[in-house]
Structures are given as structure tokens and as C-alpha cells.
Amino acid sequence: MATTPLAQALGNLDEASVMESVRTKLDGGEAPLDILGELQAGMDIVGARFESGEYFLSELLYAADIFKLAGAPLAEGLKAAPRNNLGTIVLGTARHDIHDFGKDIVATIMRSNGIEVIDLGVDVEQQAFVDAIEQNSAQLVGISCLLTTAFDEMKQTVESIKDSGLRNRVTILVGGGPVDQACADYVGADVYCRTAQDGVSAAKKALGVS
Amino acid sequence: MPGAAENAYKVRERRIRDAVALKSPDRVPVVPNGPAWPARALGVKMTDVASTPEVSYKRIIAAYTGLGDIDGIQSPAYDVSTLGIQWLSRVSVPGRELPDTDLWQVNEGEIMTSDDYDLIIAEGFASWLERYYVERLPGTIEAFNRFVKTVPDALALCQEKGIVPFTPAVTTIPYEYFSGGRSLKLFLLDLFRQGDKVQAAMDAAMPVLIERARQTIRGLDLVGVWVGGWRSASEFISPRLWERFVLPYFKQMVEVVIEEGAIPVLHFDANWDRDLERLRELPPGKCVLSLDGKTDIFRAKKILGDRMCIMGDVPASLFALGTVQDVKDYCKRLLTEVGPAGFILSSGCDVPIDAKYENVRAMVEAVL
Numbered sequence: 001m002a003t004t005p006l007a008q009a010l011g012n013l014d015e016a017s018v019m020e021s022v023r024t025k026l027d028g029g030e031a032p033l034d035i036l037g038e039l040q041a042g043m044d045i046v047g048a049r050f051e052s053g054e055y056f057l058s059e060l061l062y063a064a065d066i067f068k069l070a071g072a073p074l075a076e077g078l079k080a081a082p083r084n085n086l087g088t089i090v091l092g093t094a095r096h097d098i099h100d101f102g103k104d105i106v107a108t109i110m111r112s113n114g115i116e117v118i119d120l121g122v123d124v125e126q127q128a129f130v131d132a133i134e135q136n137s138a139q140l141v142g143i144s145c146l147l148t149t150a151f152d153e154m155k156q157t158v159e160s161i162k163d164s165g166l167r168n169r170v171t172i173l174v175g176g177g178p179v180d181q182a183c184a185d186y187v188g189a190d191v192y193c194r195t196a197q198d199g200v201s202a203a204k205k206a207l208g209v210s
Numbered sequence: 211m212p213g214a215a216e217n218a219y220k221v222r223e224r225r226i227r228d229a230v231a232l233k234s235p236d237r238v239p240v241v242p243n244g245p246a247w248p249a250r251a252l253g254v255k256m257t258d259v260a261s262t263p264e265v266s267y268k269r270i271i272a273a274y275t276g277l278g279d280i281d282g283i284q285s286p287a288y289d290v291s292t293l294g295i296q297w298l299s300r301v302s303v304p305g306r307e308l309p310d311t312d313l314w315q316v317n318e319g320e321i322m323t324s325d326d327y328d329l330i331i332a333e334g335f336a337s338w339l340e341r342y343y344v345e346r347l348p349g350t351i352e353a354f355n356r357f358v359k360t361v362p363d364a365l366a367l368c369q370e371k372g373i374v375p376f377t378p379a380v381t382t383i384p385y386e387y388f389s390g391g392r393s394l395k396l397f398l399l400d401l402f403r404q405g406d407k408v409q410a411a412m413d414a415a416m417p418v419l420i421e422r423a424r425q426t427i428r429g430l431d432l433v434g435v436w437v438g439g440w441r442s443a444s445e446f447i448s449p450r451l452w453e454r455f456v457l458p459y460f461k462q463m464v465e466v467v468i469e470e471g472a473i474p475v476l477h478f479d480a481n482w483d484r485d486l487e488r489l490r491e492l493p494p495g496k497c498v499l500s501l502d503g504k505t506d507i508f509r510a511k512k513i514l515g516d517r518m519c520i521m522g523d524v525p526a527s528l529f530a531l532g533t534v535q536d537v538k539d540y541c542k543r544l545l546t547e548v549g550p551a552g553f554i555l556s557s558g559c560d561v562p563i564d565a566k567y568e569n570v571r572a573m574v575e576a577v578l
Contacts (some may be wrong), residue, residue, distance in 0.1 A: 148562040
């Protein structure tokens with residue numbers, strides 16, 4: 001989608017202009033799905049600025065929050081519209097680990113980039129990941145942790161996904177404080193995500209939309 | 211202190227102080243850190259360590275001194291209540307909210323509301339904080355006070371063994387307190403939507419934190435103190451916000467610690483790569499930058515090597531997943547490229563609870 005003033009305003013983190021523009025468009029009878037598309041284009045600008053080093057996590061979160069607030073009035077109108085999610089990710093913090101802020105940040109930023117998030121919360125059982133992948137036909141799995149003791153849980157979760165015959169259907173992303181490439185290799189994940197935006201980029205790549 | 215231990219203490223303290231002053235000590239000092247691994251290494255119940263400060267410090271000192279010729283321990287005394295104290299957060303504890311063998315964990319949530327900024331500005335940080343602990347984190351201040359009473363004994367035990375209790379206390383900046391109490395995501399949004407108010411609350415809090423740091427250093431006659439940065443790391447916020455809400459407060463705290471005659475150890479977890487240049491503004495030859503494996507320590511040495519001692523940074527994942535040879539190889543690289551002058555070998559942040567014993571020993575033996 002070509003850049004529009006609304007997309008640009010979100011890209012510039014101009015909250016007041018974004019809210020005003022969405023209101024005007026809705027009042028003028030524009031289709032909520034089109035407005036949502038412009039907001040998602042704004043998030044693409046934000047993502048690009050993050051990747052170029054102009055924006056940081058603080059800006060990603062602020063943009064995602066503006067997106068959420070601006071998108072709220074569209075919800076009613078979008079009910080009738082066809083789903084336009086790029087794909088679905090099952091997300092959770094590994095069993096025995098209750099840290100959620102990294103996982104929550106990823107959820108927020110994935111959603112604002114058009115990816116449906118099935119958030120399983122923290123301290124998630126291996127089978128819960130498997131069930132959620134199946135029930136939601138998810139293409140992506142994100143497992144996070146802040147404790148090294150969760151590495152084995154992550155590994156066993158990947159094993160469970162493998163045992164259930166779903167491994168080839170999903171791309172598995174891992175991230176969190178102590179996670180690095182060595183950990184990703186150890187647990188058998190596909191991608192190590194250093195940042196939330198790494199996760200979005202990897203997700204879009206896996207979904208063939210990058 | 212018995213004669214031999216006293217002599218050993220002097221040698222080790224000199225070694226550490228030389229490294230801080232960017233000199234070349236007789237060998238690189240090694241000063242490990244981490245309160246949870248000792249419990250598991252010695253087969254002590256996590257519930258006992260988490261609930262009894264005396265058990266905690268005795269195990270920490272026993273486990274690390276048992277590894278061989280260490281020079282000091284960063285935090286020989288530790289209690290989980292400190293997590294709630296400094297991040298205004300609930301903490302889940304083994305035997306209470308968690309299984310007996312688990313590690314304690316900060317259970318972050320929005321306990322502090324945005325109205326609290328107004329209260330801090332209006333009534334002052336000290337009285338607000340006192341009420342906050344009592345009303346929203348019941349039991350925390352009592353546990354912390356019980357712990358504080360044991361710290362002098364922990365320091366004395368270290369010294370009896372000829373080991374330097376390097377940084378047994380923690381100071382930090384208001385950013386860390388507020389980001390924990392609000393939860394990081396809401397706090398970052400506050401910086402955009404009500405930045406002036408957040409800054410006013412920080413300015414109200416800072417003199418209180420400074421005075422507490424002064425009293426702690428004087429009361430315990432500390433060699434060094436952590437000036438901790440976790441969520442305030444460069445990777446989380448843009449330069450514009452970092453310059454306003456982070457750096458000025460760290461500068462103030464570092465200056466106060468130096469003024470009190472202690473060594474400020476910038477315990478900086480997560481990634482600070484972007485702002486390493488700015489740390490050159492801190493007083494030369496007085497500070498330690500302690501990294502956890504997420505900041506590029508080799509680049510940090512190039513940028514800051516003539517200004518401050520670097521400490522670290524054997525990563526948690528290497529202790530848990532690596533082999534002895536992996537640890538030896540990494541330590542050798544640290545000793546030659548980040549050391550030998552102006553360098554202290556240590557774990558990146560904590561030795562993790564599930565570190566392999568032989569891997570921790572390999573780090574300690576690397577300096578010999």
C-alpha cells in the first residue's frame with residue numbers, strides 16, 4: 001500500500017493526528033478494513049525505522065499502543081469483513097518461568113503487524129503449545145524465557161511439537177533474556193529473536209509476506 | 211581477621227583496586243556473582259535460601275570459596291526481598307508461590323498507577339515509598355530489614371576467609387523503581403504521554419535514593435556498590451528518552467558513590483552498545499562497567515578501556531549449556547582482549563542456578 005497521511009502520522013508517532021484522522025475517515029464513511037490497512041502500513045514504517053536504528057523498543061510499543069487505540073473504533077465494522085490476518089502465532093513463556101513482559105511486548109507488536117496472537121500466558125505446559133497449534137492452525141510458535149532452567153523446557157516443547165507431527169507446519173521462534181543462538185540451536189528452534197522486531201521480521205518471512 | 215587471611219585479603223583487595231585504577235595487577239582478579247547457584251551446587255533447599263538470609267550468605271560464601279582462589283564475591287549477602295524493594299514488584303518465592311526447587315522470580319504487574327507520580331511529587335518519595343511497601347507489598351519491608359541485619363555478619367565472614375565482599379549493596383535510579391512498579395510497557399508509554407510528570411517524580415525520588423546510598427556505604431564501609439541498570443538499557447529506549455530519563459540520574463549516583471569513597475560498579479544488564487561512548491563522561495579510573503554478555507564487551511573495551519575497568523561477562527547460557535573447554539576458551543579471550551589491565555573476570559550478571567559446577571570452576575581457574 002502506498003504511504004498515506006494516516007500511515008505517515010502513525011510512522012511519526014503523532015498520536016493526536018492518527019486519532020483525528022481515523023475519526024474523520026470513519027465519519028466520512030470509509031471502509032474500516034481500508035483504514036486498518038493504512039494503520040498497518042504505518043506500523044510497517046515504524047518497523048522499518050526500528051530496523052534502521054532510528055526507533056527503539058520504546059517507539060515500537062508506543063506505536064503499537066496508538067495502533068490499538070486507533071483501531072478500537074474499527075472493531076465493529078471489521079466484524080463483517082473477511083479476516084485479514086497475515087497468519088497466527090502461538091505464544092507463551094516456557095513452563096516453570098513466570099516472566100511475561102518480553103512475551104507481552106512481542107504479543108503487542110505482532111498484533112499491530114497483522115499477526116493473530118494466541119497468547120497462552122506464562123508457565124505454559126508443553127501440551128498446551130501443541131493443542132493451540134492444532135486448534136488454531138498456527139504457522140508460528142514463539143517461546144520465551146528469562147531463566148536458563150527453562151532451556152530444557154523449551155527443548156522438550158519443541159520435541160512435543162515434533163512428536164505430535166506438527167513440526168513441519170510451524171516455524172518456531174525463541175527469545176528472552178538469556179537466550180542466544182546457542183540456546184536456539186540447543187532447543188531446536190528455527191529462529192533466535194534478539195528483539196521483538198526480529199520476531200515480526202522472522203514471522204513475516206516465514207509467512208512469505210516480507 | 212587471622213594473619214594469613216588478613217594478608218590474603220590485602221593482596222586481593224589491592225588486585226581489585228589496581229584493576230579499577232586501570233593498572234595491571236599481578237593477575238586478573240576473579241570475582242564471581244550469583245546467589246542461586248550456590249544453593250543448588252551445595253544441595254541446599256531453595257526454600258531455605260529464599261527464606262533465611264543466614265543460610266543464603268553462608269552458602270554463597272562456601273560455594274564460591276570452594277571453587278579455588280577467588281578474589282572476591284560481588285554480592286556475598288542476598289535476599290529475595292531486595293527484588294521487591296528495588297523494582298516495587300511482587301516476587302514469587304519457592305515454597306510459597308513456586309515449587310520448592312524453583313528459582314524465585316519477579317512477578318511483574320501494574321502495582322503502581324500513573325496517579326502515584328502525582329503523589330510522589332506532592333508528598334515526597336520517602337513517605338510515599340514507605341506506604342507503598344506496607345500497603346502494596348506486604349511483608350517485603352520486614353523481610354528486607356531482617357536481611358539487612360545479617361549483612362555485617364556476611365561481610366565479616368568473607369573477610370575472615372580473606373575474600374573481598376566487593377559489592378554487597380545495590381543502588382539504582384528512579385527509572386528502575388518506576389518501571390518495575392508500573393510494569394515496563396506502561397512505564398515506557400508514560401515516558402511519551404506524561405514525560406514531564408515522570409521526570410518530576412524522578413527528581414523527587416533521586417535525593418532520597420542518594421541519601422540512602424550514602425548511608426549504606428558509610429554504615430557498611432563498602433569497597434564497592436552496584437549502580438544497577440536493567441530496564442534502563444540502551445536497547446529498550448531511544449536516545450532522546452535515555453538522555454533525559456536515564457543518563458543524568460546515573461551520573462549523579464556515580465558521583466555520589468565516588469564521593470563516599472566506594473567504587474561504583476555499573477551493573478548493566480542487557481544491551482548498552484549504543485551508549486558506551488557516553489559512559490566516557492564518568493570519572494576516569496574510578497568505575498567498573500559490569501556486563502552480562504548482551505553488550506559487546508570487546509567493543510566496550512575498545513571504547514572505554516582508557517576510562518574504566520570492565521568486568522564480566524561469561525554468559526549464563528555458556529555456564530548452563532557449554533563445555534569446560536568452551537568456558538576456558540571464552541575466558542582466555544576475555545583475559546587477553548579485555549584484560550589483562552583494567553579487567554575483572556566474572557560471570558555475566560549471575561552464575562545461573564543450573565550452571566555446571568565444572569564450568570564455574572573453569573572460570574575461576576582461568577586466571578591462574
